[in-house]
Amino acid sequence: xxxxxxxxxxxxxxxxxxxxxxxxxxxxxxxxxxxxxxxxxxxxxxxxxxxxxxxxxxxxxxxxxxxxxxxxxx
Numbered sequence: 453x454x455x456x457x458x459x460x461x462x463x464x465x466x467x468x469x470x471x472x473x474x475x476x477x478x479x480x481x482x483x484x485x486x487x488x489x490x491x492x493x494x495x496x497x498x499x500x501x502x503x504x505x506x507x508x509x510x511x512x513x514x515x516x517x518x519x520x521x522x523x524x525x526x
Contacts, residue, residue, distance in 0.1 A: 457512035459490075464500040473500075477508045 462477055470484035478487075488495050490507045497504075 455512050456509040458510045460508050460510055462506045462508045464502060464504040464506065466500070466502040468500040469498065473506065473508075478511055483509075483511075 460477075462473060464473070470487055471481040474484040474487050475481040486509065487506065490509065494500075494504060494506065
């Protein structure tokens, strides 16, 4: 499971949606709920206008082999 290593910002383009931003910036559209929680001021926005600045987490993939038991993975 990826962990957050830092944060960055993203300027929306007209027509962006949460899942599209999550896929574009994080590589996985299912992380859109995490983006919404970080940007609560815009949680009711479905389709963004151009130029909205959002906080985006930068995820770091675990380098532990998947064959290790969960309690041994870092």
